[in-house]
Amino acid sequence: MGIVDRAAVKRTDVVLEIGPGTGNLTVRLLERAKRVIAVELDTRMVREVMKRVEGTEWEKSLQIIQGDVLKVPLPFFDVLVANVPYNISSPLLFKLLAHRPMFRCAVIMFQEEFAQRLTARPNTDMWCRLSVNTQLLAKVDQLFKVNRNNFRPPPKVDSRVVRIELRNPPPPVNFTEWDGMIRVIFNRKHKTLRATLTTKATLKLLTSNVNTYRAISRAAAGGNGPVGGGHAKSKAKPARGAAVAVDAMDEEKEGEGDVGDGRATEAEVKEMVESVLERESLEGRRAASMDIDDLLALLSAFNEKGVHFA
Numbered sequence: 001m002g003i004v005d006r007a008a009v010k011r012t013d014v015v016l017e018i019g020p021g022t023g024n025l026t027v028r029l030l031e032r033a034k035r036v037i038a039v040e041l042d043t044r045m046v047r048e049v050m051k052r053v054e055g056t057e058w059e060k061s062l063q064i065i066q067g068d069v070l071k072v073p074l075p076f077f078d079v080l081v082a083n084v085p086y087n088i089s090s091p092l093l094f095k096l097l098a099h100r101p102m103f104r105c106a107v108i109m110f111q112e113e114f115a116q117r118l119t120a121r122p123n124t125d126m127w128c129r130l131s132v133n134t135q136l137l138a139k140v141d142q143l144f145k146v147n148r149n150n151f152r153p154p155p156k157v158d159s160r161v162v163r164i165e166l167r168n169p170p171p172p173v174n175f176t177e178w179d180g181m182i183r184v185i186f187n188r189k190h191k192t193l194r195a196t197l198t199t200k201a202t203l204k205l206l207t208s209n210v211n212t213y214r215a216i217s218r219a220a221a222g223g224n225g226p227v228g229g230g231h232a233k234s235k236a237k238p239a240r241g242a243a244v245a246v247d248a249m250d251e252e253k254e255g256e257g258d259v260g261d262g263r264a265t266e267a268e269v270k271e272m273v274e275s276v277l278e279r280e281s282l283e284g285r286r287a288a289s290m291d292i293d294d295l296l297a298l299l300s301a302f303n304e305k306g307v308h309f310a
């Protein structure tokens, strides 16, 4: 079974094909779907595909969007099929993970190693920021390997086709905040959390975030915090998904040592970070061994304490 069969296209489906090239997959998708929308960067390829369906029964059910898949707004679709250059694998994947409304599935060919990272597990070499972010938002199945000798000329690496289904409902987490934390702790995944989270650069970032959240919180409470003065309440809305964290922070304001003007210092934020790690018994843990649930719990513990990664 090839990519088209694995996509399990139904008669009622709108299929989005990325990079149709000369249209080999396109014609097979048209035989099965209600409609195919193809996004192709190369104008010569666009003409090739159009020529291929001209005068056939498929002419009316194919729409071609000429452009870069990373730049064009994607239309509604049920199923996506993609075979595109591997240098856009990561941005394409993240565009799809954020795509709404949700689609039924995406069947995509990636480089073997990239595909393996998508389904990697903790305590393996492949477990990385890509694995964690993908598995937070989607379920990925490895479908089949495509040997490099199937291509002319053969590339340097093998490929693999995977199926991606978005988690529905999506996890209740602010993705920017989540990815901010994942970036920091997976930058050196074998170091302890205490070591990665208390470097000078990380503390600088966290202190700036803590102070922004405090200012927002003060403004929302009607005070004259640094954000926006008298109009701050309407202007300084926290990012979507951050509301819970801001409420939790309000409750803590009295206890958390504000210094004078209410701004936290790096030393104070270091203490906040260390106290969360200690309370959760996580000082000695390493990102390399943490699964998604461990990481969600870690982010939640930090947010409750008023520590933010975005």
Ligand SMILES: C[S@@+](CC[C@H](N)C(=O)[O-])C[C@H]1O[C@@H](n2cnc3c(N)ncnc32)[C@H](O)[C@@H]1O
Binding pocket: 018, 019, 020, 021, 022, 023, 024, 025, 039, 040, 041, 042, 045, 067, 068, 069, 070, 083, 084, 085, 088
């Ligand atoms: C490997 S070919 C795929 C050919 C065809 N799908 C097949 O299986 O026979 C990749 C295609 O993706 C197109 N492409 C490359 N970058 C693209 C982008 N950023 N957006 C849309 N299409 C792109 C190329 O022009 C090319 O036609």
